[in-house]
Amino acid sequence: MAQxxxxxxxxxxxxxxxxxxxxxxxxxxxxxxITGPVDLTLISKEEANNLDLKADVLEIRYAxxxxxxxxxxxxxxxVDIFIQGRKILxxxxxxxxxxxxxxxxxxxxxxxxxSEPITAKRMTLNMNTSKLTLTDMIIPRLSITDxxx
Numbered sequence: 755m756a757q758x759x760x761x762x763x764x765x766x767x768x769x770x771x772x773x774x775x776x777x778x779x780x781x782x783x784x785x786x787x788i789t790g791p792v793d794l795t796l797i798s799k800e801e802a803n804n805l806d807l808k809a810d811v812l813e814i815r816y817a818x819x820x821x822x823x824x825x826x827x828x829x830x831x832x833v834d835i836f837i838q839g840r841k842i843l844x845x846x847x848x849x850x851x852x853x854x855x856x857x858x859x860x861x862x863x864x865x866x867x868x869s870e871p872i873t874a875k876r877m878t879l880n881m882n883t884s885k886l887t888l889t890d891m892i893i894p895r896l897s898i899t900d901x902x903x
Contacts, residue, residue: 764851765805765823767797782819788812791832796824803881808834809847817852825852833858838884841865842877854882864888 768785770776772793777786788794792812796805810831817825827849829835835842837856845860856879864872864886874891 764798764800764803765796766799768794768824769797770794782816784816784819784821785814787814802838805849806836808832823851826850837879837881839867840879842879844877855880862888 770785770788770793773788773790774792775787775789777788778784779786789811791808791810793808794806794812796807798804807827807829809829811829813828814824815826815828816823827847829847829849831845833842833844833847835844835847835856841864842858843861843863844858845862847856847858849856858877858879859875862874862877864874864877866872872888872891872893874888876889878887879885
């Protein structure tokens with residue numbers, strides 16, 4: 755089965771594990787701001803697209819007053835995200851769920867499956883194609899060994 759593309763209606767629920775303060779619009783039942791430390795998961799219609807999010811401050815925006823699924827998420831301070839098998843740490847993150855793009859800035863550390871962490875100052879992740887674009891990155895030291903004795 756093909757992976758579902760990210761869009762503003764990709765998510766069915768938000769599970770909040772930890773938050774110091776939460777703002778909820780009582781007319782629309784939309785969560786707008788969460789301060790923390792914050793620890794939550796956006797539950798996707800496709801489990802592989804669940805977003806585990808941690809940060810000091812998290813702001814959620816919706817496309818309109820009737821949307822139950824976020825269209826944009828802004829995160830700041832101790833950002834820690836797990837998405838598509840990647841653990842990403844950064845100072846700030848802007849996640850455009852409408853277009854499936856996430857931009858990370860500040861000190862960024864990306865851990866890919868079966869890989870040493872990569873650091874960068876800016877990173878863009880296309881969540882629909884899984885393509886990473888890193889700026890000012892430091893690649894871990896690679897060790898190449900001759901397999902012949």
